[in-house]
Amino acid sequence: MDVRKTYKLFAAGEFVRSESGRTYQPDGPHNVPRGSRKDLRDMVKAARGAFPGWSRRTAMNRGQVLYRAAEMLDGRRAEFRDLLGGGRPAGGQVDAAVETWVWYAGWTDKLHQFAGTVNPVAGPYFNFTLPEPTGVVGVVAPEEPALLGLVRRLAPALCGGNTVVALASERAPLAALTLGEVLATSDLPPGVVNVLSGKRQELLPWLAAHMDVNAIDAAGCTAAQLAQVQEAAAGNLKRVVQSGPGAEALSPHAALDLMEFKTVWHPIGV
Secondary structure, rough: OOOOOOOOOOOOEEEEEOOOOEEEEEOOOOEEEEEOOOHHHHHHHHHHHHHHHHHHHOOHHHHHHHHHHHHHHOOOHHOOOOHOOOHHHHOOOOHHHHHHHHHOOOOOOHHHHOOOOOOOOOOOEEEEEEEEOOOEEEEEOOOOOHHHHHHHHHHHHHOOOEEEEEOOOOOOOOHHHHHEEEEEEEEOOOOEEEEEEEHHHHHHHHHHHHOOEEEEEOOOOOOOHHEEEHHHHHHHHEEOOOOOOOOOOOOOHHHHHEEEEEEEEEEEEO
């Protein structure tokens, strides 16, 4: 008997259907949830609720969780290769996605040393600057590569201690929705990552304008969509980041782009 898979949204650690009950067919015979703005609001609420606990975890523990995601993805290589069309390009994309999780797992406890500074000041003070998580990050995944494009945006955001609401590739969302199953078994607390599929033109304006979203990674936006996001993000001064041509390169700056820097002054001899 051929039991066909039912694809669902990944929200607050659970697999749910869209509250609207709508679906769409992005590629082939598969029906996937067509998320609504209510689904988006619920995911932002879940991400906000998960942020204090995730950001306060030790850097070492966050690294362990990201490494566990690599382990679980590695165990499902064959499934993801099939989802991505099979062949050598699909296999290479899965390999690179696993490598990405491992690479950023190793950076969680090194960001402070890499980006933190002790600043020389004229006076009896210690002055130092350290990176901190920004908060809830909205990730607009690239349309292609469907898996690697999303993982290359998720991993650095999580590495820095942020929580995420991700819009999956509209044309090829199956890999992103299945990635939710990997994350659900990766010791990731509920709500830290939420994955939403649907129509970009419906969801993107609401994500960009949501007042409880602190930053947008607009890697998957066109020039017109980026302008729309920047205008909507001005309402609460969201940070809007869109990686350049080297976006596929692994870099700690991808994590730092989604972090804030706090400078502390401490008097000496008082």
